[in-house]
Amino acid sequence: MSGSLRANVGKKDAKALRKQGMVPCVLYGGKEQIQFAIPQLQMSKFVVTPEAATVKIDLGERQVEAVLHDLQLHPVTDAFLHADFLEIVPGKPVTISVPVVFLGSSEGVKAGGKLTRKMRKVKVRGLAEDLPQNIEINIEKLNIGDSVRVGDLRSDKLSFLDNENMTIVSVKMSRNVEETPAATTAAPAAAAAAPAAAKTDAKAPAKK
Missing domain, CATH: 2.170.120.20 (Ribosomal protein L25, C-terminal domain)
Known part of the structure; x- marks a missing residue:
């Protein structure tokens, strides 16, 4: 999946991203937390793929391998509201x-x-x-x-x-x-x- 780094964080920015068809995300587990966003369509394809356990995320300046840790859905529309990814670090249990x-x-x-x-x-x-x-x-x-x-x-x-x-x-x-x-x-x-x-x-x- 291809993600774009978020310049701003917060509820207002997250709401604006959703209107643009993006899913606000956070990547943690590595040296630092990374705030980014992924297109709703890409997230949908990943979630409905039964064989998918890990995913490679292209953030432009770096590529990371991660697992989906938590996914929040809208209670009525089932649209993706927010996703947490856990970075896979060699030698570290996941x-x-x-x-x-x-x-x-x-x-x-x-x-x-x-x-x-x-x-x-x-x-x-x-x-x-x-x-x-x-x-x-x-x-x-x-x-x-x-x-x-x-x-x-x-x-x-x-x-x-x-x-x-x-x-x-x-x-x-x-x-x-x-x-x-x-x-x-x-x-x-x-x-x-x-x-x-x-x-x-x-x-x-x-x-x-």
């Missing part, structure tokens, strides 16, 4: 929310179950150079009744900060399967045919 990506097709879904996605992002902490663009979770062996929780995730370089009991994804019996006798008998058979372990990107066991 806390960010990383998108979750599912790999494979669930055995439980093939048997008629319904895949329910509970979390789209997980909060992690680690060195800047170790931050992933996303967390991959293999759901191929998830059967009906299985789930993957935060506590199932494993990484040698990251700490997962969400409650370990929070469910990321689960497979439940769909209503159609429950109402069809033939389907309900097929579901346990499918569950018995495959191991009930859910693989994440670090081969974590699933919890039921």
Whole structure:
């Protein structure tokens, strides 16, 4: 993203920037705080990109790599009011929310179950150079009744900060399967045919 340094700061200046289609921003975490502004359109593209965890910001005189730390939205229009970015400093731990990506097709879904996605992002902490663009979770062996929780995730370089009991994804019996006798008998058979372990990107066991 391309940003422009702010000559003035304050509520009046921020309001004027918004009228011009700009988002007032602040970058901190480095040696000094930097006040700048980014076009609303660029911010929109970054926010809606599910794989985006870090971003490079061109401030003219310097380029920085950062993570979005906080974003304030208008309560009615959802327009961006203000954004806080945290500069990534090599060797310094960073806390960010990383998108979750599912790999494979669930055995439980093939048997008629319904895949329910509970979390789209997980909060992690680690060195800047170790931050992933996303967390991959293999759901191929998830059967009906299985789930993957935060506590199932494993990484040698990251700490997962969400409650370990929070469910990321689960497979439940769909209503159609429950109402069809033939389907309900097929579901346990499918569950018995495959191991009930859910693989994440670090081969974590699933919890039921």
